[in-house]
Amino acid sequence: AGNDDNGTSTGDGDGGTAETSDFTVGMVTDAGGIDDKSFNESSWNGIKDFGEKFNLTEGTNYSYVQSGSIPDFEPNLRGLVREGKELVFGVGFLMEDAMRTVASQNEDAQLAIIDMVVMNEETGEPFENVAHMTFEEHEGSFLVGVVAALESETDQVGFIGGMDSDLIKKFENGFKAGAKAVNPDIEIAVQYVGDFNDATTAQQIANTMYSQGADIIYHAAGGSGNGLITEAINRARNGENVWAIGVDQDQYEDGIYDGEKSVMLTSMVKRVDVAVADVAERTMNGDFPGGEILVYGLEENGVGIADSTQNLSDGIEDQVNEYRDSILSGDVEVPMTDEEYEEYLNGL
């Protein structure tokens, strides 16, 4: 009981915030941390944007807790709920179990999970006190697949996934579908790191793919993706013509070498930040989207291709936009699972 006060007592620290709202929001990262150059960072940016927009104070009104490993998820989520945060985000599909437990134990809590729909086993419905935020990553991945196929000179491209899971499969299959749409004969190497935080292994995988002739590699591997970027820079500095495609955010900056060049061909951005800020704002305004499955796709601008286009050849953007339109119009159905991809290939 004593703890419920603590949430507010930390807020006592700074006075003079009369104008600002006293809305509180918390976020639990997965092992990647808020500068994973990927969706933890993106989520946090969303919260910060939201905070700045409404003049909230970091630490008091909005804060995050970093998890060391999977077992930390549950206590971290619960900790924020117990502190009395009015909205608590769990970042990543790995938090499903922890979210389920915490949601069922705290019916009054307002929770949100990214990349996952958490089902209430008793009702068979998504939890009512959780906002379930999902993205149509396959659609965005399709577009970067198109870019890769158009830009590849060796007609070999690669995909590096973090963990072999339904979510990352969406990236993989979307990417492959996009590449095949442009060039049905293109070779696509696929390998999973087994971890979202193992840049070393990712680098070795990238090394192998590049050595085998791939010249463009797309990653959906969170922090592990840094290994891909490192490898690409290593090779680019030695004069090789290789590229990487980033994920979640515009990773152009991360690929910079020799001062001004970057190995990032483009990135598949997933606007977790926008989605997070959106949910936070709705909740603050009393419109908590609990129980809803929020889908952010191409249409909602929830996924798409990055703004940095310096490295793209002329005319590529137009071609990408054509594919974008055909997805939006429903002419192209982007596969999410392996089975759908097989079907898709047969239909080509």
Added chain:
Amino acid sequence: MDIMQVLALVIPAAIYAGVPLILTALGGLFSERAGVVNIGLEGLMISGAFIGIVSTLWLEGAGVGAASPWIALIIAAIVGALFALFHAVASISFRADQIVSGVAINFLALGLAIFLTRLFFGRGQTDYIQNRIFRTNVAGLSEIPFIGPLFFSNAYVTSYVALALVFVVYYVIFYTPFGLRLRSVGEHPMAADTMGVNVNKMRYVAVMLSGAFGALGGAVFAVTVSGNFSATTIVGQGFMALAVLIFGRWNPLGVLGAGLFFGLAQALSTTGAQLPFFSEIHPVFLLIAPYVLTIIALTGFVGKNAAPKAIGKPYIKGSR
């Protein structure tokens, strides 16, 4: 894919995966040859990785540019030597159980490094360094047929430094008075003492050298491969280095061989998925291969009596 391509893929990967282990194991070699068990290699690597990254960032900030990681390596080695003083003081002067003290070093290094990371960067990992040590082709040599692509293309210069250090250490251990004394202290400290060798001083020096090399191993890993520091930068490599040391029978050349062996196994475990033949093996077998092979090797060919005799015991003057 022909065999040459496979080798050109695997050998360089093996070398750069093995180098941090080799450097760290050389550190362990100094301390264990002098009779001080060093299970704290993991912690020493962590300290090195942390210092390597932080000083690179700092030097970059100060405008040093491309030389930053190189200077950072030196700083890491120095700080590592000082950090190892913990282990030295505990296990030599305070007569602590060397294993326990090593365990404490591991806890301390990780705790301190992450604590400081949070303090300096406000989160669990540092920024990425801009000026890594990148791979290069060695001018001229990389053109040599066969050898060139395997050993001189796409290689980290740090690998050559490590290789050179292996031979330097070998020379120092077996061909200099310092080496003779170091070994005598690990074999029969009382004999060394009666011959006027200052046992504890030798051990201090040895443990500090182990700190320098261990930190160098961690720092090399950080500034070549990982590029930043977090709690997951060094996970278990220090223990692997210990295995390399034992596998290499406390001999620098053995360490080189064992380190490359581990590197090769590790390279195969990730590269294998894309290689003919290996891709048919379930990846888990490639993953566990280095560990299984080490056990088999220890059981089969590596004799048991290679360890320095006085290892693990504090030297107390006049004890019987």
Added chain:
Amino acid sequence: MDKRNKFGKLSGLLIPIISIFLGVLIGAILMLISGYNPIVAYSALLRGIFSDSYYIGETIRAMTPLILAGLAVAFAYRTGLLNIGVEGQLIVGWLAAVYVGSALDLPMIIHLPLSILAGALAGALWGFLPGFLKARFEVHEVIVTIMMNYIALYSANAIIRAFLIVPGERTESIYPSASLQSDFLQSITDYSRLHYGFVIAILACVIMWFVLWKTKKGYELRAVGFNQHASKYAGMNVKSNVVLAMVISGAFAGVAGAMEGLGTYGYMSILSGFSGVGFDGIAVALLGANTAIGVFLSSFLFGGLQVGSLTMQQQAGVPMELVDIVIALIIFFVASSYIIRWVTNRIKKGGI
């Protein structure tokens, strides 16, 4: 060598207490230097252990596997072996317990003990190999157990991936009949993850004490641990005792894994790295002077600090790694008891 019993039982207690004090003190100094208020931090830490039934529940929950891991290390240590492989034994124990707990559907009275037993057996098997190699080929157990940790980690992950995976990167949940979880315990501790495993952990303490100090097998194991030559001379089978010691140690570790699988989580997820509990066990055992009661108390210290550190981070902003530093310092001082003893002897002499 200084005589052991110089100041006997007293030092057994005095040294950990002084060590804890020094560790906490240096931790405070570090906080001061880093610009944190140690009083605020430590009181948050203490609140995070004691202030609430939830925290107490969490502390006990965290203690449970630590106790068992500590017992595993301590048991081996008492028999002259250093088991660094508790981590791996814990992983295989976890997997085996969860497998039995989720694959079979039996009445609780059979299912729960069977699942725990499965964990114990798997851990024992993982301990058997290093023990056997040590006994048969004199391969150093430290190195083999380190290797076995990695083998356990990767194999367990591969097995889950290949055979047991369900969405969320984990295995199926266990049947309630194999579960140690308890709505009652959770409700009295405000939804902590407290489960009945702590009863088993306490039982294990008693078992370790009894086996080691009251049975003839324990006598043999200790004799072999202290002096293999004398044991062989006395007609004991040194080799089989070495193997047995590792098997028992591994079984403790395996049960620690079962606690995670049947108690805390109810499933096993793919591990991206070691759980750390096994390595903490080394420290727990050493701090607890390798006695059953000592392991229990030091688990409390460890578990409490780890659970409390979350609150410390949330409320005082001090990184929870501070706790790791304090723990390291405590281990360091306990290990360096020679110097503490030396100083206290000095003070004593001066006082008289």
Added chain:
Amino acid sequence: MSYVIEMNNIRKEFPGIVANDNITLQLKEGEIHALLGENGAGKSTLMNVLFGLYQPEKGNIRVRGEDVEITDPNIANRLGIGMVHQHFMLVENFTVTENIVLGNEPTKAGRLNIRKAAKEVAEISKQYGLKVDPYAKIEDISVGMQQRVEILKTLYRGAEILIFDEPTAVLTPQEIQELIGIMKKLVAEGKSIILITHKLKEIMSVCDRCTVIRRGRGIGTVDVKTSSEAKLAEMMVGREVNFSVEKTPAEPKETVLKIENVTMKNSRKVEALKGLDLEIRAGEIVGLAGVEGNGQSELIEAITGLRKVDGGHIYLNSNEITNHPPRKVTEAGVGHIPEDRHKHGLVLDFSIGENIVLQTYYNEPYSKMGILQYPKIYEKARELIDDYDVRTPSEYTEARALSGGNQQKAIIAREVDRSPDFLIAAQPTRGLDVGAIESIHTRLIKERDKGRAILLMSLELDEVLNVSDRIAVIYDGKIVDIVDADKTNEKELGLLMAGGKRQKEGEENRG
């Protein structure tokens, strides 16, 4: 009179014991000076003080008339003091040369110049007639050569004053003669020597003067020429010494132990027993005489089952026990007082009580259904502590805390109490004072008279001669001869131990 060394009023304490109490020792230039005292009297301690290994609490040291403070062996070396330690200080896996030059290595451009070192070693070894192989590893050479290496170490450093701590204990009589020759040569070259030995005969034959200490105190220094063995012994012990043990002639009965043609390799895979035969009968003590390393330890390992034999048979009371595990052998009726009490005899971290049941803990009444019955165990311990006069604070005390003599008494109590048919006593009095020795000898003879068969292994010829009824001489893995104890003497034994042949009785008469 000028002394090269003066140690005045030295006091050295160890926790709980004063090892040296106000001892004075003065060494003249060019003399061989004996240092005599019982075990534990403090001789080694005093010499370690001189050599800088220990710092004395009180007293001062003068070298060639100048006050010095020897805080480190380095300083001792610089002052020209060299020491040959009781327990060799050699790095086993180093070569002879490496051991000799350690700490004082010749270099060439920073590199160890082993060739030069070896040459220097060869030179000195030639100069003093100390034959060694400069490139051999220590672990591969004989004890005698190891000792020569120890001496060379001091000479290499230019030592003028040499301390020999019990150098003869491990040598054959021939090697002892050699060593005496070397010492004389060294003195002739102007060196001065302090010699620690328990063998009064050696003192009489080579030493000029002798300083005696007893229980840490200096008793005095005497001129050897004007003294005698008996007088030295009395000074040393503080009372007249009875050199022989009282016993009645043995009345041997049936054969208890029979060993036939046993062959065995030792831990280094070297054939250590090469077809050994031996019979021991009830009611007799058979002494085993031999130079260390001729198979004594291996013989005991073979009988007790601690190591497997490669061929031959061992019978106890006509039952074969060859290669039976130690427990079976013990249960068959073999008792064993081990040579190395710390390694084999005791678990030092166990209490006296726990050690008392080291072989019997699993039997009733000490254990019931797998549970130890501690009350019974400690009851037994109390009983034996009283019977055998083991001086210990209690039966719960850790064995480690007892003095060597009392540890030994506890082992003997344990082994004898089981009243085995056959008892092996390996070096049962090593490191003990005369009082303890006497009581152990009496105990052994009492057991003999009760009809036990006893094998006494000892490196002390006096002990073998005095306690045994028959003496088996072991040489190169075989029993080369068996003689009656009262029909032989030290000289003859020495010859046999060195591999010589006993003259046939007839020949002896003629000679």
